[in-house]
Amino acid sequence: MRVGVVTFPGSLDDQDARRAIQVAGGEPVALWHGDHDLKAVDAVVLPGGFSYGDYLRAGAIARFSPVMTEVIAAAEGGLPVLGICNGFQVLCESHLLPGALVRNDHRKFVCRDQGLRIERTDTAWTSGYTAAQEVTIVLKNGEGGYVADELTLDRLEGEGRVVARYLDVNPNGSLRDIAGISNERGNVVGLMPHPEHAVEALTGSGTDGLPFFTSVLTEVVGG
Amino acid sequence: MSLDTVKQAGETPEQSQPWAELGLKPDEYAQFHEILGRRPTSSELAMYSVMWSEHCSYKSSKVHLKQFGEKVTDEMRKPLLVGIGENAGVVDIGQGYAVTFKVESHNHPSYVEPYQGAATGVGGIVRDILSMGARPVAVMDPLRFGPADAADTQRVLPGVVAGIGGYGNCLGLPNIGGEVVFDPTYAGNPLVNALCVGVMRHEQIHLAKATGAGNQVILYGAKTGGDGIGGVSVLASETFEDAGPAKRPSVQVGDPFMEKLLIECTLEIFAEGIVSGIQDLGGAGLSCATSELASAGDGGMHVWLDRVPLRDSSLSPEEILMSESQERMMAVVEPAHVERFLEICAKWDVDATVIGEVTDTGRLRIEWHGELIVDVPPGTVAHEGPTYHRPFARPAWQDALQADVAEVLPRPQTGDELRATVLRLAASSNLCDKSWVTDQYDRYVQGNTVLAQPEDAGIVRVDDETGLGIAVSTDCNGRFAKLDPYAGAQLALAESYRNVAVTGARPLAVTDCLNFGSPEDPAVMWQFAEATTALADGCQRLGLPITGGNVSLYNQTGEQAILPTPVVGVLGVLDDVARRTPQGFREAGQQIYLLGTTREELSGSEWAHVVHSHLGGRPPAVDLDVERQLADILVNASRDGLIDAAHDLSDGGLAQALVESSLRYGVGCRVWLPDDLDPFVALFSESAGRAVVVVPRSEEVRFTDMCAARRFPHQRIGVVDGAAIDVQELFSLPLDELRTAWSATLPALFGP
Numbered sequence: 022m023r024v025g026v027v028t029f030p031g032s033l034d035d036q037d038a039r040r041a042i043q044v045a046g047g048e049p050v051a052l053w054h055g056d057h058d059l060k061a062v063d064a065v066v067l068p069g070g071f072s073y074g075d076y077l078r079a080g081a082i083a084r085f086s087p088v089m090t091e092v093i094a095a096a097e098g099g100l101p102v103l104g105i106c107n108g109f110q111v112l113c114e115s116h117l118l119p120g121a122l123v124r125n126d127h128r129k130f131v132c133r134d135q136g137l138r139i140e141r142t143d144t145a146w147t148s149g150y151t152a153a154q155e156v157t158i159v160l161k162n163g164e165g166g167y168v169a170d171e172l173t174l175d176r177l178e179g180e181g182r183v184v185a186r187y188l189d190v191n192p193n194g195s196l197r198d199i200a201g202i203s204n205e206r207g208n209v210v211g212l213m214p215h216p217e218h219a220v221e222a223l224t225g226s227g228t229d230g231l232p233f234f235t236s237v238l239t240e241v242v243g244g
Numbered sequence: 245m246s247l248d249t250v251k252q253a254g255e256t257p258e259q260s261q262p263w264a265e266l267g268l269k270p271d272e273y274a275q276f277h278e279i280l281g282r283r284p285t286s287s288e289l290a291m292y293s294v295m296w297s298e299h300c301s302y303k304s305s306k307v308h309l310k311q312f313g314e315k316v317t318d319e320m321r322k323p324l325l326v327g328i329g330e331n332a333g334v335v336d337i338g339q340g341y342a343v344t345f346k347v348e349s350h351n352h353p354s355y356v357e358p359y360q361g362a363a364t365g366v367g368g369i370v371r372d373i374l375s376m377g378a379r380p381v382a383v384m385d386p387l388r389f390g391p392a393d394a395a396d397t398q399r400v401l402p403g404v405v406a407g408i409g410g411y412g413n414c415l416g417l418p419n420i421g422g423e424v425v426f427d428p429t430y431a432g433n434p435l436v437n438a439l440c441v442g443v444m445r446h447e448q449i450h451l452a453k454a455t456g457a458g459n460q461v462i463l464y465g466a467k468t469g470g471d472g473i474g475g476v477s478v479l480a481s482e483t484f485e486d487a488g489p490a491k492r493p494s495v496q497v498g499d500p501f502m503e504k505l506l507i508e509c510t511l512e513i514f515a516e517g518i519v520s521g522i523q524d525l526g527g528a529g530l531s532c533a534t535s536e537l538a539s540a541g542d543g544g545m546h547v548w549l550d551r552v553p554l555r556d557s558s559l560s561p562e563e564i565l566m567s568e569s570q571e572r573m574m575a576v577v578e579p580a581h582v583e584r585f586l587e588i589c590a591k592w593d594v595d596a597t598v599i600g601e602v603t604d605t606g607r608l609r610i611e612w613h614g615e616l617i618v619d620v621p622p623g624t625v626a627h628e629g630p631t632y633h634r635p636f637a638r639p640a641w642q643d644a645l646q647a648d649v650a651e652v653l654p655r656p657q658t659g660d661e662l663r664a665t666v667l668r669l670a671a672s673s674n675l676c677d678k679s680w681v682t683d684q685y686d687r688y689v690q691g692n693t694v695l696a697q698p699e700d701a702g703i704v705r706v707d708d709e710t711g712l713g714i715a716v717s718t719d720c721n722g723r724f725a726k727l728d729p730y731a732g733a734q735l736a737l738a739e740s741y742r743n744v745a746v747t748g749a750r751p752l753a754v755t756d757c758l759n760f761g762s763p764e765d766p767a768v769m770w771q772f773a774e775a776t777t778a779l780a781d782g783c784q785r786l787g788l789p790i791t792g793g794n795v796s797l798y799n800q801t802g803e804q805a806i807l808p809t810p811v812v813g814v815l816g817v818l819d820d821v822a823r824r825t826p827q828g829f830r831e832a833g834q835q836i837y838l839l840g841t842t843r844e845e846l847s848g849s850e851w852a853h854v855v856h857s858h859l860g861g862r863p864p865a866v867d868l869d870v871e872r873q874l875a876d877i878l879v880n881a882s883r884d885g886l887i888d889a890a891h892d893l894s895d896g897g898l899a900q901a902l903v904e905s906s907l908r909y910g911v912g913c914r915v916w917l918p919d920d921l922d923p924f925v926a927l928f929s930e931s932a933g934r935a936v937v938v939v940p941r942s943e944e945v946r947f948t949d950m951c952a953a954r955r956f957p958h959q960r961i962g963v964v965d966g967a968a969i970d971v972q973e974l975f976s977l978p979l980d981e982l983r984t985a986w987s988a989t990l991p992a993l994f995g996p
Contacts, residue, residue, distance in 0.1 A: 030593060031501050033416030037691035040708070069689075071414045074501025127996060130409045130684045161686045163413070218688045223822060224705065225688055 022238050025052040025062035027092070027108075029083045033070035034105065034217060041217035042066070045234035054086040063241045064101040064145070065092055067108025069161075069215055079122060079164045080110030089115060101145035101237050102209045106162055109201070109211035118202055118211045119177070120169030125162070126194025134226040135160035135214055136188035137200055141181055144207040145240040149232030155188060156229035159218035160200075165193035167202075167213065177202055184210055247561070248286040250616045257283055266293035272630055279624045287610065287617045290562040291531040291625050298797055300528050301629030304763035305795045308773050311780035312790045320789040323752055326449060332376050332442075333791025334449055335753045337817045339712050342449060344376045345441035347386070347718065347757040347813045349796035353495045354436035358403025362436050363411035363498040367570050369440040370415060371524035374507055375573065377450035377514050378442025381690060382704050383412050385422040385438050386718045386757070386811045387681075390431025392673035392993050397426070400434050401681075402994055408438070409684040414500035415507065418693045419685035420702025422718060423811075426673045429722075432801040437757045437794075439813050441716055443706050448514055452523040454541035454576045454602045459520060461537075461545060461600035462582070463530075464589050465506045465572040469555035472496040472529070472568025502571040502594075509592035510573060518585055521576035531565045531625065533574045534600070535608055538622035541576070544603035545622065547610045551599045561612045576602060636769035646727060648860030650852035651844055655924045662923060663975035665855065666899045669928075671985040672854040673993075675896050675903075680990035694821045698904065700743040700892050705821045713821035715749035717814055721895065722807030723848040724863035729774035733810045734782040734866045738932050739894050740814040741786060745875035746890045746935055748825045748882025749816030754783055756793040756812050761805025763797045771808040772797075779810065785868040788814070825882045825890045825937075828908025829964040834888060835944055836913055836962040838898065839874060839951070840934030844925050850896045851928045870933040873956055878935065886947040889938035899927040901936050902969050903982060912979050915962035916972040923974055938964060 024042045026049055028035045039049035050062050054072075059065065072083035083089065089111070096102045096117050104112035112118045125131060134157050139150040150156070169177070174197055177183055184201040191198050193213070201212035216230025253259075261283065263273040276284045276292055284292060298304060313327070325342050326334035332346040350365025362385075370380050385408050390397045412419050422439070454461065472495065513519055521541060523533045530552070538545040549561050559567070577585050582598065589596035603609075608625070610618035656665045669675055678698065687696040692705040694713060701717035719739040725732025737754065744751045756779060761768040783790050799806045818824060829836075846852055847861025881887045891901045906912045917926040939947045951958040970976040 031414070031504055033414075033504075033689050034691075037689070040691055070416065071501060071504075074414070074499070076501070129406070130413055130686075132683050132686050132688065159688050161413075161688060215688070218691060221691075224691055224693055 022047045022241055023050050023062045024048065024237065025050045025059055025065045027052045027054060027065065027067050027088055029054040029072035029086060031071045031074055032068050034215060035068040038066045038068040038105065038217045041220045041234050044220045045231060045238060047234065047238050052088055054088050057087045057091055059091050059095060064237045067102065067104040067111050069106035069108060072107055072111065080107060080114040083111045084114040093117060096209050099206065099208050101240060103146050103233065104211040105215055105217065106213055109213055110164065112209060112211045117209050118204060119173050120167055122164050123166045123168050124164045125166055130163040131192050132161040133192060135192055137185045137214060138188050139185050141184045141203065144184060144203045144210050146210045146233050146236050147184055148240060149236040157226050158214040158216055158230045159226045160192055160214040162193060162213055165195065165213040167195040167199040169196065180205065185212060247612060247615055247617065250285055250619045253285045254282045259283065261286065261289055263289065267297060268293055272296060280620065285617055287562050287565055288620055290566050291535065291618065294528040294531055294566060295535060295625045296629040300532065302795055303630045304632045304634050304797060305772065306631060307633055308776040311776060315780040315784045316789065317784060317787065319787040320783065324789050324791065325446065332372055334376060335791060335815070337712065337714060337752065339707060339710060340445055341706055341712065342444050342446050343441060343714055343815060344373055344378045345439065345716065345755055345813065345815050346372055346792045347437050347439040347755050347811060348794040349757050349759060350436045350438060351434065351759065351796050351799055354404055355400065355434055357495040358400045359407035359410070360495055360497050362404040362407035364496045364570050365436055365438040366408055366411045367498050367500065367503050368526045369438045370417065370503065371526065371573065373440045373442035374510055375450065375452060375522050375524040376442065377448040378444040379511055380417055380440050380442045380507065381692065382420045382702060383417045383438065383440050384420055384702060384716060384718055387423060388425045388427065388430045388435035388809065390426065391428055392426045394431055396431060404434065404436055405681050405684050411498055411500045413686040415504050416689045418687050418689050418696065418704065420687055420693055420696040420704060421716065422697065424678050424681050427722060427807055429804065429806045433799040433806050435759050435799065435809060437811050439716065439718055441714065441815065450514065450519065450522050452537055452540055453521045454537040454545055456520060456578065457542060457602055457604040459576050459578050459602040460582050460598045461547065461602065462575045462577055462585060462596055463552060463572065463599045464575065464594055464596035466499060466502050466569055467553045467555040467595060468564055468567050469569045470559060470563065470567065473563050473566050496568050496570050498570050505592045505594050506571055506573060509589055509594045512588050513585060516584065518581035519575045519577055523574050525572040525574060527568060529565065529567045529569065535622040535625035537574065537576065538608045539626045542602060542604055543622065544605040545600055545608050546603050547600035549610050550613050551597055553595055553597055561617055634763050634769045635766045636773050637766040638770050639767035645860050646862050650847040650849060650858050650861050653852060653856050653858060659974035662927065663977055666903065666977060667982065667985050669850055669854055669896050669900060670903045670982060671989050673989060675850060675900055676989035677987040678990065680994060694824055695747060695826060699827050700746045701749065703747055703749065703818065703821055703824050711820035711822050713818045715744045715747050715816040715818060717743035718811055719743060720809050720811040722809040723853065723859055725775060725808040725810060726859065727848050727861060727863045729771040729808050730778040731863050731866055732808065733775035733778035734868065735863060735932055736810055736812040737779060737782045738866050738868060738871045739892065740812045741871055741875060742892045742935065744814045744816035745878045746825065746892045748823055748879060749818045750879050751788060751814050751816045751875060753815045754788045754790045754812060756790060756810060758793065758795045759799055759806065759809040759811065760797055761800035765805065768805050775808060775810045782868055786872060823882050825887055827891045827905055828889055829905045829911045829913055829938060830909050831888065832911065832965045833941065834964045835939045835941065835960055836915065836964060837937050837939055838934065838959050838961045839877065839937060839956065841931065841957050842921060842926060842929050842934065843931045845929050845931045849928065849930045864930050864932050866932050873954060874933055874935060877951060877954060877956055880950065881937065881947060886943045887937045887939055891936050893934040893936065894930060897928045897930050903986065905936065906969055906979055907983055907986060910979055911964060912966045912968045912970065913962050914965050914970045914972065918959060
């Protein structure tokens with residue numbers, strides 16, 4: 022099972038995503054931003070970081086990199102794609118997901134062990150969770166406030182596309198406590214928290230993030 | 245517009261030069277004539293002036309620092325792969341891995357411009373570590389500010405913290421610890437120290453030297469701009485008479501994205517083995533890099549300065565030589581490897597330009613559009629700066645200060661008073677919850693963080709397979725150092741050493757950042773001399789080499805110097821990070837033991853500071869042999885699985901240790917204080933050489949046997965239990981109430 026992890030200039034959690042895939046039992050494949058090549062992977066992770074420095078809007082430049090042309094086309098064809106943090110921002114900038122991520126309402130970077138409720142368990146990336154499962158996953162971002170117009174938000178809720186919601190504390194001012202969403206088909210998921218930092222008991226916030234990576238392996242094998 | 249060339253300098257010996265404005269002394273200026281056989285050109289003058297400055301030449305401190313290289317035993321040499329003097333020392337941690345770490349100051353820039361000052365402090369230390377051949381794996385920031393509620397602290401602290409986070413987070417380096425300390429003496433003189441630790445394989449160690457005539461000198465990274473030029477503008481304004489005084493900023497501006505590319509690009513270059521020497525560009529920019537590389541190698545270098553890519557085309561050669569633009573590195577590369585070197589840089593979109601060549605002339609020659617503007621023996625710039633033997637003397641007020649002891653101050657007596665004191669101290673600015681600061685730092689990136697703040701030391705895993713890891717702590721109690729600089733420096737060493745051992749790591753090496761007031765004040769110079777002697781002696785006693793560090797002087801406003809602040813960083817190693825000992829109480833029923841001896845030592849304590857605003861007396865006694873025994877017990881107990889938690893006793897004494905261990909996971913304790921001590925002393929004394937440990941019942945016999953066999957004082961003082969700190973027969977403090985007080989302080993001052 023080959024899962025690609027894209028490295029943009031400024032990607033930071035790419036090696037961590039590769040490790041998480043390995044821990045889950047998959048084969049991580051490094052993908053380079055400058056290549057028009059997905060190396061025949063079965064799924065793609067867009068990792069966290071500050072692609073191109075994020076001096077413009079986060080993810081706004083990464084969206085135009087050669088590899089994203091391939092990711093966008095493949096995602097539209099059903100390839101499972103998970104965007105984590107900066108990767109979520111890239112997916113929104115790419116219009117694979119609706120809405121946008123804006124600067125945290127408290128104007129500061131925040132790093133914490135965040136409580137989440139998994140709201141949807143039939144996506145490619147969340148099938149390993151039980152319905153409404155409550156988990157703790159590392160969150161770390163400066164621009165993690167999810168925003169969209171009311172109509173879009175209602176539609177996301179109506180179609181059950183809110184994948185995860187913040188519990189107890191809303192850490193960044195996200196509307197309706199949204200921590201992650203999916204596309205209509207459920208193959209593309211964007212998530213602000215970092216499940217790749219919750220796959221080992223020794224590091225990060227525990228192992229609650231592992232099902233994101235085991236889910237996609239099952240999905241691809243099963244599908 | 246006239247260019248001051250070597251030829252012109254020879255022909256116009258009488259031309260006056262602004263040496264005094266550049267901070268040079270008459271005899272130093274005269275020395276340049278002796279070295280060169282003529283007056284220096286303005287470019288040479290610029291280079292000498294920055295390289296002979298206090299910051300670069302350590303001219304006031306080096307007579308004292310040399311003890312670090314002299315008081316060395318075989319035990320200390322054993323783990324050393326590269327000693328002090330390189331960008332950072334390198335120690336062997338086993339399994340073929342080597343570690344380099346260093347702490348530096350960026351105090352003055354951070355006061356002027358908190359965000360950029362602190363950000364570029366992180367950037368500078370990271371490049372230092374990178375240039376040894378190591379992948380940076382973690383950073384920590386020991387910070388000190390004026391009173392938490394002072395208006396200027398409101399300006400400085402949020403900017404410093406945002407700058408460290410903004411830069412470090414963007415590099416993908418976990419921030420795993422550090423300190424946040426408040427004291428009135430740091431108002432106007434905040435201390436922003438930055439530590440970085442890096443890991444490499446033994447064979448990857450790189451050194452800063454330019455050898456092999458014909459090898460190419462490549463400048464790569466960011467373009468050179470006008471940042472950090474500051475005082476050297478006086479030369480520019482003289483050279484360009486018609487332009488008037490140039491207004492150049494003295495604080496640099498950082499671009500962490502460029503630094504991230506520089507790290508990845510440099511590591512890829514190392515992996516291919518195509519550099520023969522490398523150095524980062526930090527203070528004194530190209531002046532420093534060219535002269536240091538050349539003098540450490542075969543002694544010659546020719547540089548075509550007009551090839552340096554510029555961000556601002558109006559820069560004069562003097563300014564280019566001085567510029568402290570960030571995110572730049574210089575490499576020496578054999579001609580056959582240049583093409584591949586440039587290819588890797590291109591892959592990472594990093595500019596790289598061949599600007600010079602190694603020669604065997606023994607001279608550093610710099611050309612500007614065909615004209616020779618610098619022709620010097622590089623060693624005279626880099627290493628042969630002046631040495632000052634500044635007068636130092638124990639100040640007259642020291643006796644009175646030491647006579648004014650805190651042990652006589654009114655103390656809380658009743659259970660209620662003790663309870664209120666625990667609560668008050670826990671909520672005080674130095675002891676309160678620091679997550680307002682540390683939550684702005686990414687502590688998880690790279691996926692190897694095993695422990696991070698508020699733990700006693702930060703731990704990162706080095707090898708996924710074997711679990712090999714390293715622990716780092718930084719500490720200093722400046723109040724103790726003020727009361728007795730010798731004892732204070734050793735207490736800082738002891739605390740940092742203990743903090744590493746508490747996590748189960750075996751202490752291995754030391755770095756220091758010596759922050760002091762003005763060296764022109766004999767009292768400050770005495771503090772400095774005492775502290776350096778104490779550290780050299782102390783490290784010898786503990787068997788730990790000092791692998792590098794930094795000195796920051798002139799942290800002083802008028803007559804008011806900062807507390808002498810010798811920040812000590814200790815690095816330790818764990819063969820398997822799964823064995824690490826965390827700080828918090830977790831499992832009810834486990835036994836709490838106090839290790840070490842508690843004496844009536846309250847002078848300089850957090851209690852005296854918070855409750856009485858008092859500073860006087862003598863600091864706690866320090867016994868490094870006891871520290872060594874304690875560390876041995878902690879490391880062995882961790883390895884053998886005898887303890888499940890441990891916390892060092894320092895600021896705030898036993899009371900604060902119980903507070904922190906209880907709040908970590910929200911599990912409290914029942915404690916009975918020893919009969920032979922005043923409960924107040926038992927709770928608030930800051931005696932050194934102590935720790936609390938948590939022992940599972942099943943291991944109790946083995947643990948107490950181990951302590952008894954070593955004749956180390958150990959005493960069962962309680963049990964992990966409940967949701968309160970319950971001190972038998974005195975008071976009970978629910979954790980909810982405690983947490984509310986402890987965590988409210990910084991948000992109340994600095995916003996939610």
